[in-house]
Amino acid sequence: MDIQGYHIPENLFYEEHHYWVMVEDDILKMGMDDFAQKMAGEIVFVQLPFEGKRLKKGKKFTKVESGKWVGKVFAPVNGEILASNEKLEMDPTIINRDCYGEGWIYKIKPDNMGEVQQLIHGRDAIEKWLLEDIEKYNQD
Numbered sequence: 113m114d115i116q117g118y119h120i121p122e123n124l125f126y127e128e129h130h131y132w133v134m135v136e137d138d139i140l141k142m143g144m145d146d147f148a149q150k151m152a153g154e155i156v157f158v159q160l161p162f163e164g165k166r167l168k169k170g171k172k173f174t175k176v177e178s179g180k181w182v183g184k185v186f187a188p189v190n191g192e193i194l195a196s197n198e199k200l201e202m203d204p205t206i207i208n209r210d211c212y213g214e215g216w217i218y219k220i221k222p223d224n225m226g227e228v229q230q231l232i233h234g235r236d237a238i239e240k241w242l243l244e245d246i247e248k249y250n251q252d
Contacts, residue, residue: 113235115242119146121212122238125231127188130245132212133231139194140228143216144176144207147242151249152178155204158217160196167191167220169227176207176217188231191222 113122120126125133130148134141149155157177167173167187174185197216200206207215222228232241 113238115239116246118150118242118246119212120238120242122233122235124212125188125228125233126238126241127186127231128241129184129186131185131188131217133188133228134216135225135228138221138225140189140191140220140222141216142188142218142220144211146211147245148183149208149211149215152176152181152183154178155207158197158200158204158207160198160201161193161218163193163195165193167193174218176204185217187220189220189222189227190224191220193218194221195219 113120126145130145132143132145155176155178159174161174165173167190169187169190171187172184173187176183176185196218200217232238
């Protein structure tokens with residue numbers, strides 16, 4: 113769905129800092145959403161954590177940087193990093209060009225798949241959340 117110029121697929125789950133989560137069998141794929149990548153500008157660096165790194169839901173586990181911004185990435189669930197998108201080491205701007213496709217950042221093996229249901233999802237919840245953040249960031 114498109115909300116005020118931001119493309120936010122309603123079939124994905126979102127954590128509050130504007131990273132999306134896609135369920136692929138028993139694995140989660142995670143990336144930056146359209147709102148975040150547009151607000152950040154051109155992405156210049158993505159810290160790729162090592163495979164096997166343990167994640168604690170809600171805790172910072174890495175960072176993404178643009179020319180004007182350094183963003184913390186928080187774990188959407190408890191689990192373990194299975195893979196990072198190594199293409200981003202050579203060209204982090206893939207996120208700007210295709211944030212929901214080739215610009216994915218991490219693959220996570222969740223400890224409990226049920227935690228995904230606690231993320232932001234569903235048309236009404238996504239729209240409410242995004243509109244609130246658009247208003248909040250336009251005031252800054």
